[in-house]
Amino acid sequence: MTGHGGAGGEYKDLVVFLAAAGVMVPLFNRLKISPILGFLAAGVLLGPDGLARLADSAPWLSWLTISDAAQIRSLSELGVAFLLFMIGLELSWERLKSMRKLVFGLGLTQVAACTVVLAALFMLLGQTLVSAAVLGLGLSLSSTAVVMPVLAERGRVQTASGRATFAVLLAQDLAVAPILITVTVLAALAQGGGEIDAGTLRTALLTLVPAAIGLALLVGLGRLVLRPMFRSVARAKARGQGQEMFVAASLLVVVGAGVAAQAAGLSMSLGALIAGILLAETEFRREVELSIEPFKGLLLGVFFVGVGISLDLDVVVANPLGVFGLALALTAIKVGLIFGAARLWGVKTKAAIETALVLGPAGEFAFVILGAGLVEGIASPAFTGTVLVAATISIFTIPAMAAIAGRLTREARPGVPDLPEEALEPSDIDDKVLIVGFGRVGRLVGEMLTEHGQPYLAVDSNPATVAKGRTERANVFYGDAARPEMMRLCGIDTARAVIVTMDAPAQVDEVVTTARMLRPDLILIARARDERHAVRLYQLGVTDAVPETTEAALQLAENTLVDLGVPMGLVLASIHERRDRYRVLFQDAMPDNQLRPRRARALRSASRT
Secondary structure (H helix, E strand, O other): OOOOOOOOOOOHHHHHHHHHHHHHHHHHHHOOOOHHHHHHHHHHHHOOOOHHHHOOOOHHHHHHOOOOHHHHHHHHHHHHHHHHHHHHHHOOHHHHHHOHHHHHHHHHHHHHHHHHHHHHHHHHOOOOHHHHHHHHHHHOOOOHHHHHHHHHHOOOOOOHHHHHHHHHHHHHHHHHHHHHHHHHHHHHHHHOOOOOOHHHHHHHHHOOHHHHHHHHHHHHHHHHHHHHHHHHHHHHHHOOOOOHHHHHHHHHHHHHHHHHHHHOOOOHHHHHHHHHHHHHOOOOHHHHHHHHHHHHHHHHHHHHHHHHHHOOHHHHHHOHHHHHHHHHHHHHHHHHHHHHHHHHOOOOHHHHHHHHHHHOOOOOHHHHHHHHHHHHOOOOHHHHHHHHHHHHHHHHOHHHHHHHHHHHHOOOOOOOOOOOHHHHOOOOOOOOEEEEOOOHHHHHHHHHHHHOOOOEEEEEOOHHHHHHHHHOOOOEEEOOOOOHHHHHHOOOOOOOEEEEOOOOHHHHHHHHHHHHHHOOOOEEEEEEOOHHHHHHHHHHOOOEEEEHHHHHHHHHHHHHHHHOOOOHHHHHHHHHHHHHHHHHHHHOOOOHHHOOOOOOOOOOOOOOO
16 A cells, blocks of 8 residues: 555555554454444544544644555455455355245345335435436445344344345345446446437447456356366365465455456456355355455455545535435335335244344445446436445444344244244255265265255365265365364354264364364264274263274174174174273263263164164
């Protein structure tokens, strides 16, 4: 960053931003306020309308302010691109299918209704049809970046209202790309004087041809290149060449897709969204998500700092009633429309109230869409500036709206479904058995689980093993399950059990330690090399350990005795007695807080009949 107009040299603005991220955001966390609001507040405080106003009388304040807002805004575009890339990674076909009625019903109904009503309001305020349409499209969306963390902090994500809110936000995220394309069409119409005739419409549609070609090329090249590229990187990582290569490849995909989209006349954020969707169906989805997460959070923070900087306090001071009144009107209209749409699509009253209240304020994509409208020259700069100030103020109210919703709905009985049945179906990682290691043993375990109707999700750090499993349509992903972040991404918080099948004792120990740390109550079954390893695993807290050497010896003894003519019943009884004896010895090594009555499962074999 360059900060030619201020003290501190060219990196001063970067230092100020990092200081804000390291001081103000933790402070907001301590006060149990969304860190997004911390970034917004930092932008207001450190921007030209904040402490910078006092720099003439107190020059030392120039060290504490951001002097080059344009540089911050250009970098913040990367933050939006990373957010859309992460959204794309979550758009699996299974998730969309399980929530299709709420996503494509409630979600798209909300976007359409809010767009039409808000556009009509802006036309009454003197805006042209095209300008009002862009304003309505931008403000119809809500804030994924603020709403979801606020709901998570309040423990509301898995409730009926939380699922409805997620469905609407998912629909809005899907609508961003069509909205940005629509803005391009509206720009062509505006240049034609706003008259919608055949010639003007044809000209507008022709402007989309390069974008359509670029979009097709981006999708085609993505399908051809992404999976082989990440397999190559994963093989290099398996040879010990470091996690940084995976991070570099992930960053290359986000930035490269964004730049390619810009070259085709599309937005950087749209290119990143497409790249995320393409990667969502690959085995590398979760590892990529884990690699990108720190960059996404920091760059999204830059975006919200930029939003705070753009909050023109002069506009607020000049017309406080108008600005706050517009923020209140926009929020109230959206709350009413979202509540009505939620009730229309079967969401019960209290869940609909909470959903409407948290989604009523504007969202981060209002700045992206309205900014695109300004660039295209179809939105009035003065009026749009006032609208953006009102939108920013409304975003600040989201935690308060969530608190109000909690008070209004606190009498709701827990556990009572408030949504249609399809909305309560588990997501693609809920309530499954998690298999760590998908070699021969893990694959057989997966086949047996499937045979008995038990869904599973597998993770393996060997790219060749994962590739083979994917060709067999197994639900397996690439990643290192010893990392707590990967375990969480794979759904350990809702997993029914974890089965560790790897043949490397040290790796088994690491995974078992991580899994037990994250879920003390989890059923945890692990493969052991021998008796000593089994004892160590019980000390680490496994529910059951299966030693290879002991089980192989018992199987050999069982087959030998049966083939020698010893009655099957006597053989099975002696084998089970020996297993029980070993089990008692192993359990003696377990920590006291792990001892609990359970069915005998250790060292179980497939008994012959």
